[in-house]
Amino acid sequence: MLSYNEKIRHIAKKILAEGKVEIVIGYRRGTLPMINEPCFIKHPEDVTRLIWDRHCGINLTNYLTQRKERIGIIAKGCDSRNIITHIIENKIKREQLVIIGVPCKGMIDRHKIASQFEEEIQKVKEDGDKIVVTGGGIEKIWKLSDVLQENCIICTHRNPVIYDELVAEPVAEQKDVNRYEDIRRIERLSPAEKAEFFDDLLASCIRCYACRNVCPLCYCDTCFVDGSQPQWVGKSQDPTDIRTFHFLRAFHCAGRCTDCGSCERACPMGIKVRTLTKKLEKDCLELFNWEAGIDLEQRPPLTTYNPNDPDDTFR
Amino acid sequence: MEYMGIEPGRIHFSWISSAEATKFVDVVNEVTSTVKALGPRKSFVKTPLTTAKNKAA
Numbered sequence: 110m111l112s113y114n115e116k117i118r119h120i121a122k123k124i125l126a127e128g129k130v131e132i133v134i135g136y137r138r139g140t141l142p143m144i145n146e147p148c149f150i151k152h153p154e155d156v157t158r159l160i161w162d163r164h165c166g167i168n169l170t171n172y173l174t175q176r177k178e179r180i181g182i183i184a185k186g187c188d189s190r191n192i193i194t195h196i197i198e199n200k201i202k203r204e205q206l207v208i209i210g211v212p213c214k215g216m217i218d219r220h221k222i223a224s225q226f227e228e229e230i231q232k233v234k235e236d237g238d239k240i241v242v243t244g245g246g247i248e249k250i251w252k253l254s255d256v257l258q259e260n261c262i263i264c265t266h267r268n269p270v271i272y273d274e275l276v277a278e279p280v281a282e283q284k285d286v287n288r289y290e291d292i293r294r295i296e297r298l299s300p301a302e303k304a305e306f307f308d309d310l311l312a313s314c315i316r317c318y319a320c321r322n323v324c325p326l327c328y329c330d331t332c333f334v335d336g337s338q339p340q341w342v343g344k345s346q347d348p349t350d351i352r353t354f355h356f357l358r359a360f361h362c363a364g365r366c367t368d369c370g371s372c373e374r375a376c377p378m379g380i381k382v383r384t385l386t387k388k389l390e391k392d393c394l395e396l397f398n399w400e401a402g403i404d405l406e407q408r409p410p411l412t413t414y415n416p417n418d419p420d421d422t423f424r
Numbered sequence: 425m426e427y428m429g430i431e432p433g434r435i436h437f438s439w440i441s442s443a444e445a446t447k448f449v450d451v452v453n454e455v456t457s458t459v460k461a462l463g464p465r466k467s468f469v470k471t472p473l474t475t476a477k478n479k480a481a
């Protein structure tokens with residue numbers, strides 16, 4: 110994956126120099142290890158700032174919303190699906206974009222590493238199928254597959270579904286993935302156990318809204334959690350308010366979430382936010398045979414009516 | 425909703441035409457009886473600040 114660097118810079122330089130795009134959105138090294146930042150390149154000579162490694166988990170589609178210029182954007186499989194969703198929802202036009210597709214083999218879960226490393230992490234290096242972490246005078250080595258993001262482990266769309274340039278040959282898609290084991294486990298709990306499970310899950314939430322801010326789906330000018338007239342949800346740290354925020358946000362992502370994992374990655378408290386969005390993603394697949402961001406032509410299930418739609422909950 | 429711990433039977437959806445009076449009555453009766461059987465909800469209930477204060481006092 111490290112070898113993608115040259116190719117990405119080459120393509121970015123080319124499309125900027127040829128005037129095909131006015132800006133390229135990619136990743137640059139962040140100030141802390143494992144957190145690459147979004148990066149906006151306007152001049153061909155700046156492309157060397159672009160990087161690609163296993164820490165490019167943030168979904169760049171978030172930065173496309175309602176932009177007017179022609180844009181080159183780097184897209185992993187999940188990002189490309191959110192770009193499709195963005196186009197369907199009229200947040201950007203296909204013609205504005207040059208999509209630089211990146212076949213992806215999974216991103217590293219910074220929470221997994223940080224929780225198993227006692228010192229301050231200074232350096233994280235990829236070495237074949239190993240990850241070497243150093244800091245505070247100690248070194249620890251993990252198998253790459255043990256520290257990937259949860260959503261990457263179960264990903265079935267590693268290759269971009271839409272692109273204009275591809276930086277490398279497509280990678281093999283994962284087959285026979287058990288995508289919903291964790292969700293089924295929760296579904297089997299009793300109502301009281303479920304309530305308790307979500308109490309625990311969300312107990313440490315500080316309502317910083319990083320999960321919302323990082324999500325490409327959360328682009329409303331005024332989010333329901335910010336509005337005060339009317340006030341849809343209480344602003345306090347009361348567990349009921351916290352849960353209302355999370356449940357409603359998840360519902361707003363129904364049929365649109367691609368399980369890109371950005372929300373979970375961004376959370377400073379390491380809360381598994383995807384536990385909610387993934388349930389709806391599973392329901393959309395099982396009830397409407399729908400996966401978000403696969404096809405530009407198909408309408409999302411919540412915007413269409415089909416006489417065969419399941420209606421067991423109605424009487 | 426059930427996934428997040430709300431008991432089956434607490435939330436009902438129905439489509440009733442203004443001409444379907446008997447259906448309306450049936451549905452309302454069913455809603456009230458199932459919800460009554462479930463009893464007051466214990467989790468996901470916000471304690472109003474005033475009551476919390478009264479209790480503390």
Ligand code: SF4
Nearest residue numbers: 324366368369370372
């Ligand atoms: S809800 Fe989370 S996983 Fe889903 S699209 Fe938004 S950031 Fe990605």
Ligand code: SF4
Nearest residue numbers: 314315317318320376
């Ligand atoms: S990012 Fe984490 S702590 Fe912040 S609002 Fe979301 S779940 Fe809560």
